[in-house]
Amino acid sequence: MKLFTKTLAASLCAAAFTLAAPQVSAETVSILNNGEATPPGVGSVTVSVTGRNPADPAAFGRLNAGGFGVTVKANDTVPGTFEVGQNLLAWCVSLALHFPIRSTSSFDVLTNPGDSWVGALTSLYTQFGSAVNNAVTSAAMQLAIWEVVEETDGSYNLGDGTFQAKAPNPDAGAAIDQANVWLGWLNDNKDAATNKYKLVKLESVRDPKYQDLVTFVPTPLPGAALLFLSALGLGGLARRKQSVQGPVAA
DSSP, X not given: OHHHHHHHHHHHHHHHHHHHSXXXXXXXXXXXXXXXXXXXXXXXXXXXXXXXXXXXXXXXXXXXXXXXXXXXXXXXXXXXXXXXXXXXXXXXXXXXXXXXXXXXXXXXXXXXXXXXXXXXXHHHHHHHGGGOOSHHHHHHHHHHHHHHHHOSSSOOOTTSSSSEEEOSSHHHHHHHHHHHHHHHHHHHOTTOOOOSEEEEEEEEOSOTTBOOEEEEEEOOOOHHHHHHHHHHHHHHHHHHHHHHHOOOOO
8 A cells, every 4th residue: 555655755846846837949940031932911111110139229211011821841850840841931039130032041949939029920910910911011021020029118110119120112001001000000909819829939040140030820620610610511411411301300
């Protein structure tokens, strides 16, 4: 009896230690930057921006703002978050760093990143990601992402604060206006539902000059919702069958 008690206690201690240990993700992928060779909805617009990262914070530097297509070339975890050959729409996190077109680099896959801006970006993309369908809206989404990541005062607007954007051309002006509309919604809806998409952060591990990326993946329906939809389908099938056969006699 004493042996059983000691064994049980040791097992419980081991289980508690396992649960308390931090869960570390070791998934790493090799990613190719396809640049402009991407599906519709990807493009860029030249804008003038300033933020916390440039060497001269007072200067407005010109950058190409917009999402871009990347392809997973290799994955060291099978099954992993992404499959080899899968195409993703990626967005820049940093201003001063870059990921050159046609370059391939390694990134750690973080499915639950601890950055303070994850919730706001997920809300933003859940609400407006489907509106990205040309270069202007693609640039608008990138500008909004930079604003959320860079801003320190908690209020999002491209005209003031830590991160700002100016328009050197009409397309940039349209992108800034659209981004401010989306950011205005985000200011008023910071606790909006985020169950449509999940943010995945890709942290550069090979070259410190390469920036981190974010991508948004659709979230599957939870099991309870799938069961509910299945029940609705079966119920509808039963009703159609009964209408064909006629009512059952008492």
